[in-house]
Amino acid sequence: MNCYLIDDDKVFHLISHKMLQRSGIEVAVSNFFDGEEALASLKKSIEQQEVIPQIILLDIRMPKMDGFTFLDEYAKLPEEVTNRIKIFLLTSSIDKNDIERAKNHPALKGFFNKPLSFDAIKTIIGQD
């Protein structure tokens, strides 16, 4: 299983890696530190017909391109690609406006508060 982890905090990269490892799921994680970087990679993969991730875990507040801008750009990608990807927000935001916005975003499959928990991982996999 391929997974994009988009977060500017490398500690969360570490935590998420460990949590995914400990959950016993075989997963290849690609790390990105802002939305721009991830979007470029995703576009490149589509162009070069490389492997695209099944799951994206996305933070909201990041430098260069934040989570919601990423989602807007993501929505412009071809549907046959986006249909195969599931995006979850993984954020430390507790702003209810963010939560409402996330719930109403059509591209999003879910919303989780940091840090990533086993329950959240179960839900993410269960979605598969």
Place this chain on the structure above:
Amino acid sequence: MEKESHEVLLAQIKDLQKRVAAFASVEQQLINVKDRLDSENLLYKRMHAFNARAFEEMTDQAFLDLIAESIIDVFEVETGCVLIGYPQHAQPHAVAVEGGQDSVTDSKVLWHKLFAFCKTGLPGAILQASPEQAASLQPAADFSQLMLVWYNDAFTGMVIKLLGGVSNKHKLNYNPFDAQKLNAFGVFTQHVLAHFVNRKKTRSIFLAQQKLSHIAESFLQFGPDPLQNIQYLVNESCKLLGAGFGFYHSNRQQSFVVAEAPCMQPELILGLEQMVEITRCIKEQSEVQGYFTGSFQYPIGHPIDAFTVLGRKVQLGNYTFGEFCICFPGKIALTEENIHFFGIVAGAIAVEKRRFLANLAQIESEQRYRVIFEGTPHGIMLLNAQTGNIAYFNPAISKLFQIEVTQANAVHIEQLHDAFLAGNILQQLQEQQQTAFVIGKEIACTRKDGTVFFADITAQKIILGNQTLFACFYVDVTERKEAEIELQESNNELKKINAELDSFVYSVSHDLRAPLMAMKGLMSLFDTEVLEYGENKEYWGLMTESIARMDETIREILDYSRNTRTELKLEPIGMRKLIQDTYQDVQFAVIEPIAFTTDIHETQPFISDKVRISTVVRNIVSNAVKYRRIGAPDNAVHISFNVLPNGFAQLVVADKGEGIAADKLDKVFDMFYRASTSSAGTGLGLYICKEIAQKIGGTIHLTSEKGKGTTVTLMFYNHINTPHHELLLN
């Protein structure tokens, strides 16, 4: 044949003689009838002649003399005397003498003697003087016939006596005194007495009419000034009623209008004290009769001892304007007629007084309106909607538009607004059905120098004479508009600052929370072997708890900030799900069982601010869970929710937790106050709930008993009736 014919002829002659005799008798009867008719005709003619003169204007004495003369004429005596009077009076009212004597004095003496002679006679008797009597009546001894007739009028009690005589020398020229003459006397005297009585009545009516017409003429002579008219009425009433002094006292002005010369009799002029005294008497004593009369004594040494007052209140309806009075010299009895006329004049004064007060009120109100009209900072003008000409404008208009007041007639609406606006205004006025309406807000107005200001304009239709005009009211709103713009700008600035602050708080909360969550995540990565070593597990627990408390604090600060800084966002809220989700969230970390029950009735939609409602619910429910009795087996939370028909929704969260001590209850809603140390808290939770309740329209109420539990009752305003567009706006 001849003899027979002779006898026949004789018989015929006799017959003819009989017929002649019969004719003669008939003729005589006819003559008698004719005489009687002539005599009656004559009587009527005389009555007619009398009537003709009787309606002339003359004094009572002249009238009585006329009666007496007429009786003598009717009775056809050579010389006669008539007495008219009352039997109980010593002197007759009228004596008329005709014929015979050279001097009136002589004749009067004579006739008195004659009356004395006739005293013994009966009414209607025709007396024949004896030679001795005749001798004693020299020079009337020559009378062949004397007659004394009289008539007692039962109605008036008057007596008319006639003593008539015919001399021997002329007795052939006069009809004898007979029954026919008596009869004529009776008819005629009755007639003239009736006249006499009626005359008194008609005369008083005539006089009354004269006075009335005089008053009426006085009204015609009234001028425009009511006070002058009152003066005139006071003067006229004195003149009309023969009073020597009069005055009108005004209650309102506390002043006197005193009769002017030449009506006033100088010796009757009253001083102020006396007038005040009389005024008081009128006020106190005119209730019963409607007027007041009384005699007043002058001080000793005054030319007149006393005077008589006639006075009355000057009233209209129930309102008394003042008192009016006239004074007569001496102690006199006032006739009903005079009292009556006095009342009429008082009425006229009341009308004039009323007119005076009305004028005064009009002048006052005109002055008032003028002050407003000229003093107001708002422009007022009278506009002809057909021509666009401005008939009149106030100083404010002239100041606003910088036009001269003297230009009034030349000013046209197009000088005040550009042609398009002016046309629009005129069209509005022409088409407007209402009498008062708004022409427009913040309408551009052009000053004489071409600069522009803004005004709210309203109009009112008014009809002056046969012309329909519009009063247009200009309120200069330039300053207001500028202030509004300024306000709008500062408001925008504030909004911007607010948004920045909000964003700042959000950023800070996020940036604080991110490393916290990293710590939390790292805590979960500790190996269990490591935790079993030494006191590591205890430290681990304390660290986790510290992280949780800091997280809670950040959440609450964010909630508080959000509540104060963000606008209400109204939408329907599904409370059943919200409550369930919230409960699931907050009880997650709790190990011991808590009995959770709900009683939720959503009979109609509940519309409010979802984020805020959810913050409140989370805080309250979280408290209910947090402050359970640790370790107790029977903890319970019951949540009920009802959308009430009174426009509110009620949320009740009841727990069987540790409760709050009575002495701390009144502080639980204070900022940063913490009533319990048993769990991590910032002291912001209930304070935020109270703030939110205020913000969204609602109340929060808390009851608690230490060791038994706490019940929080919240009432939220249900925005179900808030119009849809406002919901969208919010």
